Amino acid sequence: MTYDLLIVGAGPAGLSAAIRFKQLANDASKELSVCVLEKGAQVGAHILSGAVIDPKALDELIPEWHQLGAPLTTEVKQEHFYWLTAENKYKFPMRFLPPLMLNDGNYIGSLGELCQWLAIQAESLGVEIYPGFSAVDVIFTETGALKGVVTGDLGLDATGAQKAEFSPGIEIHASYTFFAEGTRGSLTKKAEDHFQLRGPDNFQKYGIGLKEIWEVSPDKHQLGLVEHSVGWPLTNNTGGGSFLYHYGKNLVSIGFIVHLDYQNPYLSPFEEFQRFKKHPQVRSVLEGGRRISYGARAISEGGIQSLPELVFAGGVLIGCSAGMVNVPRIKGSHNAMKSGMLAAEAAFEAMESGRANDRLDGYMAKLQSSWVWKDLYRVRNAKPWISRLGTFVGGFFSVAELWLTSIGLNLPWTIKHKQPDHLCTKLTTESEPIYYEKPDNKLSFDRLSSIALSNIAHEHNQPCHLKLKNEQVPIQYNLKYFGAPEQLYCPAGVYEVISIPEGSKLQINAQNCIHCKTCDIKDPRQNINWVPPEGGSGPIYSQM
CATH class of the missing domain: 3.50.50.60 (FAD/NAD(P)-binding domain)
Known part of the structure; x- marks a missing residue:
C-alpha cells in the first residue's frame, strides 16, 4: 500500500x-x-x-x-503545591512559583x-x-x-x-x-x-509515571482542583513527585512519577506509589472512594539537550x-x-x-x-539541576533559573546530563534495602489486581514481545549484582525470578505487560528489547 x-x-x-x-x-x-x-x-x-x-x-x-464537543470541559480553578513529609504537608505559596508552572487557562481531562x-x-x-x-x-x-x-x-x-x-x-x-x-x-x-x-552525549532521560482514576465521595470532590507535591515517600536523591486532579463527575486522577535515574536497586516505583496514597493528605481524599483505572507509562524527561x-x-x-x-x-x-x-x-x-x-x-x-x-x-536545566543536586537544592536552583528566564534573561549555560538512566543504578552491596508493606486493598493494591483495571488483552499463545539479547544476563549479572531489579521497576509483574532444578531463571509473564517500556530503559545491561506484540494487544485504557 x-x-x-x-x-x-x-x-x-x-x-x-x-x-x-x-x-x-x-x-x-x-x-x-x-x-x-x-x-x-x-x-x-x-x-x-x-x-x-x-x-x-x-x-x-x-x-x-469547544463548539465541536472536544472532551475538555473542566478548566483549572485552583491549584496547590506541597512538600510532603511522612505525616505532614507544607504548602508552597503559588506566587513564588514561576509563571510557566501555573495552570491558568488549562484543562483537566483524559488525553x-x-x-x-x-x-x-x-x-x-x-x-x-x-x-x-x-x-x-x-x-x-x-x-x-x-x-x-x-x-x-x-x-x-x-x-x-x-x-x-x-x-x-x-x-x-x-x-x-x-x-x-x-x-x-x-x-x-x-x-x-x-x-x-x-551522538554519545545527547542520550534521552526518562521517568515512569503511574496513574489511577478514582471515583471519590461528592463531598471530597473539588472540581477543577490541581495539586502537585514533591518529597515523601521519595528520598532527596530520588527525583519525582505526584499529582491529584479533580475533574468530571467526582473523578480524581492521581499519579506518581519517579525519575528513572534513581540509584537504589531495591526501589519499586509501583510500591512507592502505593505508599504515597497512604499519606494523610491523600488518604483524606481517596477513603470511601473506588478505584476504576490503572496504568503506567515511561516519560521522556531529557529536554532539549536530549533531542x-x-x-x-x-x-x-x-x-x-x-x-x-x-x-x-x-x-x-x-x-x-x-x-x-x-x-x-x-x-x-x-x-x-x-x-x-x-x-x-x-x-x-x-x-x-x-x-x-x-x-x-527555557526549562532545559530543570531536570539536570535536580539530578545533580537532589530534589531540595536542585529544585531551588531550577525554580530560581525559571524565574530568571521568565523575566526575559537568556542564560548562557546548558547543563548536560551525566549518564543514561540504566547506568545510574548502584549495586545491592552499596544500597539500603527498602521494605514495603502488604497492600490493604483499600488504598494500596498489588500489581495483578491493578493491571486487571488496565483491561489487558494479550493472546497468550503469541510470540513474546520482550526480547532478551542474552538469556544468561538476568541471572548471572542482574540478580547477582542488582538483586534482579526488573522484578521491582516493572509496574505490572511481568518479570519474576523462579527456582528451577539448575538454580534460578527469569520468567517473563508477557501477558501482563502494559507497554510502559520501563524495562527497555532501566535494565542495567540494556539486555531487554521491547517490540510491539501482535496488533491490538496490550492495555485498553479507560479515561486515562
Whole structure:
C-alpha cells in the first residue's frame, strides 16, 4: 500500500499531523492521502497522561474545538503545591512559583479521550486510521532513505508458527513517514541507529509515571482542583513527585512519577506509589472512594539537550518519539501536537514544490522558530539541576533559573546530563534495602489486581514481545549484582525470578505487560528489547 504521508502512532502528535496535512491539502484541493497506524486495539487504548492539558496547540489546530464537543470541559480553578513529609504537608505559596508552572487557562481531562475525538476529526477530513496494526519494521530504499514500514504478522503462536487464522503483515510505503510512537518507540530506535541520529552525549532521560482514576465521595470532590507535591515517600536523591486532579463527575486522577535515574536497586516505583496514597493528605481524599483505572507509562524527561536529530531521509520524529516534554510543567501534549502540525506543514510544502521524498529540513527550521522550541529551551536545566543536586537544592536552583528566564534573561549555560538512566543504578552491596508493606486493598493494591483495571488483552499463545539479547544476563549479572531489579521497576509483574532444578531463571509473564517500556530503559545491561506484540494487544485504557 502506498500513501503520500504515513504516520506511525495515533497519539496527539500523530493525529495533529494528520489533521493539519489534510487541512492544507483540502484547502488547496489536492488529493493527498494520509494513513495512520495505531498498535492499540482502538485509538486511545495505549494513551496515558496526567492530564492537565494546555490547549494552545488545539486552539491553533481546531479553533472551534469547544463548539465541536472536544472532551475538555473542566478548566483549572485552583491549584496547590506541597512538600510532603511522612505525616505532614507544607504548602508552597503559588506566587513564588514561576509563571510557566501555573495552570491558568488549562484543562483537566483524559488525553485518551481527546485522542479519540481527534481521530473523529481526522477521519472527517479523509484520513485513514487503522487501529490494531503494529508497525514492526522499517523499509529503506536502495540509497538508504526510509521508504516505509512493515506491519506485524497476525496469527502466530508462541513458537512463531502460523496458526489457522494467520495473516501476514504488509508493506506500507509513503513519500514521508512520521514516527509518532511516543516514548522509546521501537521503530524510532531503529531509525536512530540507521541514520545515526544520536551522538554519545545527547542520550534521552526518562521517568515512569503511574496513574489511577478514582471515583471519590461528592463531598471530597473539588472540581477543577490541581495539586502537585514533591518529597515523601521519595528520598532527596530520588527525583519525582505526584499529582491529584479533580475533574468530571467526582473523578480524581492521581499519579506518581519517579525519575528513572534513581540509584537504589531495591526501589519499586509501583510500591512507592502505593505508599504515597497512604499519606494523610491523600488518604483524606481517596477513603470511601473506588478505584476504576490503572496504568503506567515511561516519560521522556531529557529536554532539549536530549533531542536526537529529528529529520532524516524519508521521515521525521515528532512528539514524544523525539522527547518534547516540559518537565517542570509536567506537560508535553501541547508540544507534541504542535510538532506534528509543523512537520505536516513542511511535508505539504515539500510536495507542493515537487520535492517529495527530499529531507524535510523545513520541519526543523519551523520547529526552532516556534513556541515549542522556546518552551523547551527555557526549562532545559530543570531536570539536570535536580539530578545533580537532589530534589531540595536542585529544585531551588531550577525554580530560581525559571524565574530568571521568565523575566526575559537568556542564560548562557546548558547543563548536560551525566549518564543514561540504566547506568545510574548502584549495586545491592552499596544500597539500603527498602521494605514495603502488604497492600490493604483499600488504598494500596498489588500489581495483578491493578493491571486487571488496565483491561489487558494479550493472546497468550503469541510470540513474546520482550526480547532478551542474552538469556544468561538476568541471572548471572542482574540478580547477582542488582538483586534482579526488573522484578521491582516493572509496574505490572511481568518479570519474576523462579527456582528451577539448575538454580534460578527469569520468567517473563508477557501477558501482563502494559507497554510502559520501563524495562527497555532501566535494565542495567540494556539486555531487554521491547517490540510491539501482535496488533491490538496490550492495555485498553479507560479515561486515562
